[in-house]
Amino acid sequence: MKYLPRSLDRELDDLLPHLSAVAIDGPKGVGKTATAQRRADTVLSLDRTSNVALLESDFDFDSFRGKKLLLDEWQYYPKVWDMVRRAVDQGAPAGSFLLTGSASPYDMAGSHSGAGRVVSLRMRPMGLHERGQTTPTVFLSDLLAGEADISTYRSEYKLADYMEAIVASGFPGLAGFNPRALRAQLEGYLMRVIDRDIPELGAEVRHPLALRKWLAAYAAAESSTTAYSKLLDATTGGDGTQPSEKTTRTYREHLAKLWLLDPVPGWVPALNAFTRLQQSPKHHLADPALAAHLLGLDASALLSDRGSHMAGPLFESLVTLTVRVMAQSLEATVSHLRMNSGAREIDLLVEGHDGQLVAIEVKLKAVPTDRDVRHLLWLKEQLPQRVASLVVITAGDVAYRRPDGVYVIPLALLG
Template sequence: MDYLRRSIDSELDELLPVAPALAIDGPKGVGKTCTARRRADVTWSLDDPSQREIARADFALSSLSPGTALLDEWQKLPQIWDSVRRHVDDGAPAGRFLLTGSAAPVDPSGTSGAGRILSLRMRPMGLHERGVVDQTVSFSGLLKGQVAVQGNTEFALPDYAFEIVRSGFPGIMQAPDRLRAGLLSAYLQRVIDRDLPDQGYAVRRPETLRRWLAAYAAASSSTASYSRILDSTTGGDGTQPAKTTTIAYREHLTQLWLLDPVPGWIPANNAIRRLQQAPKHQLADPALAARLLDLSASALLGPVGAHMAGPLFESLVTLGVRVLAQTEQATVSHLRVDSGAHEIDLIVQGIDGQILAIEVKLAGQVDAADVRHLHWLRDQMPDRIADLVVITTGTTAYRRPDGIAVVPLALLGP
């Protein structure tokens, strides 16, 4: 398929002409290598044993030809990171090195590139990157508090259900339904059988890990406690993994960027008391959650999977918002007061401290109850609010009389 431009391409356009070394990190299959190769003059594929041996014999990187060098899957030979760092210290020119990695190194000692190698996160494709919709509402404009909210779309709930299960992995999303489901299952199995052992973690009971992942998927877009997730992992024989085992699962799956929780928002000079810091659970891609739960697009629209349609739509929104926010150097969190009296699905904080608050609603219509927490936040810190938004599955983008923007996800773009 033709290359679909990614949001990270804008970051690379800006940074590669001025930065000697950039690292692109993210889970397998998100397109890191494809995106990086378009900008590289020479590539060392370090997941190839023969290429890795050549690199092992040349840690000084003296045999690299001039231009931009891509060191793909650098974590397979972590010493390469130090070699790049030394070149940067010695005055490497802008755009000299691109590194891509699908996991944090098993032994990160000695691999600090602080101040030398800039890391960029690459996630699966948000809806705005998939080439299926034309956007009319600018995320950047919303974050700056200066955007027109307008446009119409024919994208409807069945289309969103399809995009949830379709995935944002470029090599999977174009496959026919049955093949795509098989590829997602194989992706998860590879994590268990190969990627975790490559990280130095031997999975003694693969089925137990898969049950825990399914329980985690069922908790998508919630702040369910890890003990509650653990309770949901009990097998047919009444057994469940030890708490220490599930802690190891979380650590190693996070190293592989398979888990992508949204942290609780704790603003500087906090004017809001009793904010909860527990993360909202998210997998790297909502399609992985749907596959773990054996949910098709049709199931999400019917009685079997209706209970997960809202959480997984929020997962799809969260994925797209995080991709867009990164381009703007913004962070994404969620807000929940300990008592549960106030919750906001996503808090985007811009580089200047401005706030874009987002609620997610599966339906197309928005009423007063859907925006009451947004009104509350505006009352708490009126000087910091750039905009307030409800993202829906509706057909029209507009502003309510109270100034809150209502934006169908299909219309939200850069």
């Protein structure tokens, strides 16, 4: 399978020549191992008992000095984190260690956090710009700098293509499957999480069907700030019973450890010139394809009356995934803004390391109206020195700049 370059490669290019140890975390199937293997001289997969036994013997990292060692699925042997930390303290050269993990470790009791020794990077499923299907012409880095130059660019992507991209998944190993095989793969992925991955974290799943229905309720709340209590109200087991609040809290904790829940936090400005900001997160699963599958929606359903109510939220989820992948490579964070009253909402705020902001609204429509950009313009009025760019990301086919300065950019053109 051909390797598709990832935005994380850019981060690794910047960091590995200077840091002794870098950890890559993210859900199973996002490509952590494939990306790390390209930079490693030796690989130890710690989901193999023979390799764990090797580490528990008289193993000496000094024998690998000058080589790049990949410790894959390190959460199966959390002690290795301390071993790496000590090697860094003892002067391991830059680029010595890569660690990849698909879950937070089972038990970190007695294990050092690694602060100052091991830098952790999040790897998400592929954003649209990483899938080899688009040719970006407008760049988030320029928008953060406030110097994007948009002539009229046109994309070949249409609305139907975006719906296909939502259900196609950003997991690299699922690329190219026909629809039936893809559905089988996604179902198998979810069942592995329920039947194996969560129990491996030490949690008993007494009612697998109730957990799956809770995940479906979470998927139905994609791109919203729906209260967890309402998600619980939508969840019942096959026998009609409802899991307890404590049980669903345990679900959330373990799904978060597996990196499958990826909520967007509410914006917390460093210098809070705002009052009544709501801090509730926007719900997102790691991949919008998982949400679509849980809801039984394919691309044609999203374009029909049966699934059109989810087309907007799932498109926003695809945009959010793509923007987050880009933003991380630029040392930027992503949040959303919502006033407690709901009077002001902005879908995404990208905040650069220097405090500059790109405010983003997400719309399926190709041509946003004045009403669609009013909250963006309000934010610019509040923070004229910090807001570098105002953007509406659409499922249209033309990029342009409105007379009020708001950029309108089809997602397929953003890089």
